[in-house]
Amino acid sequence: xxxxxxxxxxxxxxxxxxxxxxxxxxxxxxxxxxxxxxxxxxxxxxxxxxxxxxxxxxxxxxxxxxxxxxxxxxxxxxxxxxxxxxxxxxxxxxxxxxxxxxxxxxxxxxxxxxxxxxxxxxxxxxxxxxxxxxxxxxxxxxxxxxxxxxxxxxx
Amino acid sequence: xxxxxxxxxxxxxxxxxxxxxxxxxxxxxxxxxxxxxxxxxxxxxxxxxxxxxxxxxxxxxxxxxxxxxxxxxxxxxxxxxxxxxxxxxxxxxxxxxxxxxxxxxxxxxxxxxxxxxxxxxxxxxxxxxxxxxxxxxxxxxxxxxxxxxxxxxxxxxxxxxxxxxxxxxxxxxxxxxxxxxxxxxxxxxxxxxxxxxxxxxxxxxxxxxxxxxxxxxxxxxxxxxxxxxxxxxxxxxxxxxxxxxxxxxxxxxxxxxxxxxxxxxxxxxxxxxxxxxxxxxxxxx
Numbered sequence: 371x372x373x374x375x376x377x378x379x380x381x382x383x384x385x386x387x388x389x390x391x392x393x394x395x396x397x398x399x400x401x402x403x404x405x406x407x408x409x410x411x412x413x414x415x416x417x418x419x420x421x422x423x424x425x426x427x428x429x430x431x432x433x434x435x436x437x438x439x440x441x442x443x444x445x446x447x448x449x450x451x452x453x454x455x456x457x458x459x460x461x462x463x464x465x466x467x468x469x470x471x472x473x474x475x476x477x478x479x480x481x482x483x484x485x486x487x488x489x490x491x492x493x494x495x496x497x498x499x500x501x502x503x504x505x506x507x508x509x510x511x512x513x514x515x516x517x518x519x520x521x522x523x524x525x
Numbered sequence: 526x527x528x529x530x531x532x533x534x535x536x537x538x539x540x541x542x543x544x545x546x547x548x549x550x551x552x553x554x555x556x557x558x559x560x561x562x563x564x565x566x567x568x569x570x571x572x573x574x575x576x577x578x579x580x581x582x583x584x585x586x587x588x589x590x591x592x593x594x595x596x597x598x599x600x601x602x603x604x605x606x607x608x609x610x611x612x613x614x615x616x617x618x619x620x621x622x623x624x625x626x627x628x629x630x631x632x633x634x635x636x637x638x639x640x641x642x643x644x645x646x647x648x649x650x651x652x653x654x655x656x657x658x659x660x661x662x663x664x665x666x667x668x669x670x671x672x673x674x675x676x677x678x679x680x681x682x683x684x685x686x687x688x689x690x691x692x693x694x695x696x697x698x699x700x701x702x703x704x705x706x707x708x709x710x711x712x713x714x715x716x717x718x719x720x721x722x723x724x725x726x727x728x729x730x731x732x733x734x735x736x737x738x739x740x741x742x743x744x745x746x747x748x749x750x751x752x753x754x755x756x757x758x759x760x761x762x763x764x765x766x767x768x769x770x771x772x773x774x775x776x777x778x779x780x781x782x783x784x785x786x787x788x789x790x791x792x793x794x795x796x797x798x799x800x801x802x803x804x805x806x807x808x809x810x
Contacts, residue, residue, distance in 0.1 A: 431713065441711045444718045446728045469716070506724075509749075513721040514709045518743045519652035519682045 374399045377475055381422050382448055383499055391492060398481035404428075404468035410451065411466035417454035418479050423447055426472030431465045439465065443507070450503050455479025541776045544583045544627025545571050547603065549620045555688040559653060560618040561595060561606045567625060570601035574631035576638055576660035577767060577795040580605065581775050583627030584616040591772035591790070592617075593657035594631070603628065606656040606688060632775040634795045636765060638664045641737040645674040647729070649750050651722050651742025655679055655688050657767050657794075658741050666701060675702040676729050680722025680742070682709045703729065722746060726753035733758035739795075741767040748805060751798050761799035768793045768801060785810050 374396035378384040384392060402421070404410055410421070410428060421428075427446050431439040442464065445451055454462050456479070486493030551563030574580065574594045582605060583589040590613045595606035609618035620626060638661055646665060650658045665675050677696065681687040687706060697704040705725050707718035718725060723746065731754075738754050740747055747766050754764055770782035770789040777791035785804045787793060793801075804810055 427718075429713070429719070437712070439713045441713060441715060441719045443720055444707075446718075448727075510720050510724050513723070513745070513749060516745055517682065517709075518721070518745045519680070519686065519709070 374401070374475060377401075377424065378422070381424075381475075383422060383450055383503070387495070391495075394485060394489070394492065395477075395482065395496075398478045398485065399475045402474050402476040404472040404474070406468055406470050408468045408472075409465065410468060410472075411462045411464065413462055413465050415462055417452065417460045417462045419476050420450060420452035420455050420479060421474040421476050423449050423451060424473040424475065426474075427469045428472060429467050429469050431467065433465065443510075444469070450500070453500060453504065456483070456497075456500060541629060541632075542774065544581070544589075544629050545569060546625050547628045549622050549624045549626065550602075552620065552622060555606060555690075556686050558610070558618070559606060559608045559688055561604060562617065562620060564603040564605065564626070564628065566601050571603075571628055571630055573597065573601075574603070575635035576664060577635035577657060578631040578633050579657075579772070579775075579794060580628050580630030580632065581772070582607070582613075582617055583629070584613050584620070585625070585627060587616045588613040589627070589629075589773070590614055590617070591632070591775065593767070593794070595656040595659050596663065597660045606653065606659075608653045629775060632772070632790055633793055636661050636739050636767075636795050642668070642671045644672065645732055645736040646672050646676070647731065647736055647738045647754070648675075648677045649680075649722060649726075649738065649740045649742070649754075650678070651680045651746040651750075652682070652686070653688055654740075654742030654746070654767070655693075656741075658739060659689060659692075661739060662696065662702075666696070666699075669701055673735065674730065674732070677702055677704045678722055678725045678729070679704070679706045680708070680725075680746070681706075684708055684711060684715050684717070705729065721749070723749040723753045726750065726757060731757045731759070733760075736763065738764040739766075740764065744769065744805065748802075751802060755798075761802060762797055764798035765795050766798055766801060767795050770794075 375392040378392055425447050429441045430443040431441045434440050546567040547564040548567050549562055550565045553561045579591045579593045581589045582592050592605045596604040607614050607617045609615035648658050707720055707725055711719050736759055740750050768789050772790040773779050773781040775790050777788040782789040
């Protein structure tokens with residue numbers, strides 16, 4: 371049976387980390403499963419956890435009065451759900467809901483923050499990797515702002 | 526005094542400039558601003574186009590625009606999907622059954638579907654960019670066994686702006702190919718992905734050594750999608766894109782569609798990314 375460290379080694383966020391570091395990080399992780407429509411994150415609640423999705427799909431949404439839940443992004447296998455555990459005030463900014471059966475590794479944010487405090491190199495490496503994920507999402511949002519499919523785009 | 530009319534010495538070129546009358550026999554609304562026209566020749570027909578090629582459609586008295594073929598039927602019927610964004614395309618969209626329009630073509634290069642046989646095929650469409658790729662999907666489905674893994678990624682601004690919505694859903698339901706749709710904006714009722722179409726590239730299985738990629742959509746989307754597929758290890762020669770430029774003559778004479786050394790109307794619209802990618806990175810072009 372695969373350990374959490376084995377599972378993490380398969381995910382792009384952790385690829386290239388040595389075994390000792392992986393096991394150190396894996397100490398803060400556990401396997402979790404969600405059923406379709408399970409609420410994973412709720413806006414405003416304490417952000418103590420983040421997830422690396424192993425399978426399934428999750429919708430990130432924002433409640434807009436009069437419009438209901440507006441889906442702003444969907445995440446799938448290998449993607450990271452949740453950054454708010456990393457930055458004060460440690461509160462979720464959005465809602466997240468499983469759209470199908472989801473398997474993930476859930477990390478205790480406080481545990482990982484404490485490990486990063488004691489091992490600044492690990493903190494630097496993880497921050498770099500999270501920054502890359504955040505940059506990717508920012509690029510995606512910028513493309514959406516461009517409204518690339520808008521009038522005048524093609525034929 | 527009488528004057529002799531100077532005729533072009535290249536009669537093939539002259540013929541290519543003469544619109545052939547076609548009658549609108551079908552008109553289907555795809556989205557709020559996009560219509561698919563089915564055309565039949567009034568008398569003589571143009572040659573049968575190949576997936577990826579385009580025709581110049583002439584709204585008499587208004588003007589001419591290049592429009593890709595969005596399906597290839599047996600016989601001489603043509604199907605073109607037109608988004609009404611300018612005077613000519615809006616006039617074409619408004620054409621009711623019985624309207625006669627002019628057709629010149631077919632022009633340009635094709636997707637080279639046959640050359641992808643035996644390989645994986647990844648089709649990526651953004652907005653109305655699905656129209657030129659639709660005949661490719663038809664061919665992939667028709668000859669499914671001749672291709673390995675087939676993946677179709679479709680992006681649009683909102684669910685109601687996906688062209689050929691019903692057909693895309695039927696491709697998904699058939700399970701013969703992998704189809705993923707993504708939109709920029711959605712409510713909770715939407716079950717597809719949310720985000721721009723390049724973000725789907727990292728979510729699909731790709732065997733870079735044997736994958737042929739065909740991309741069509743707005744230029745910004747082409748650039749970001751190409752960057753993603755190259756990032757997955759696919760060689761630029763295996764990535765084909767359909768270019769949108771100001772095609773006017775269709776036969777490489779007028780130069781309006783020129784992109785650096787490339788005349789898009791004759792050397793394109795379908796071009797390998799290895800050729801067109803460096804040109805799109807130059808602002809002066």
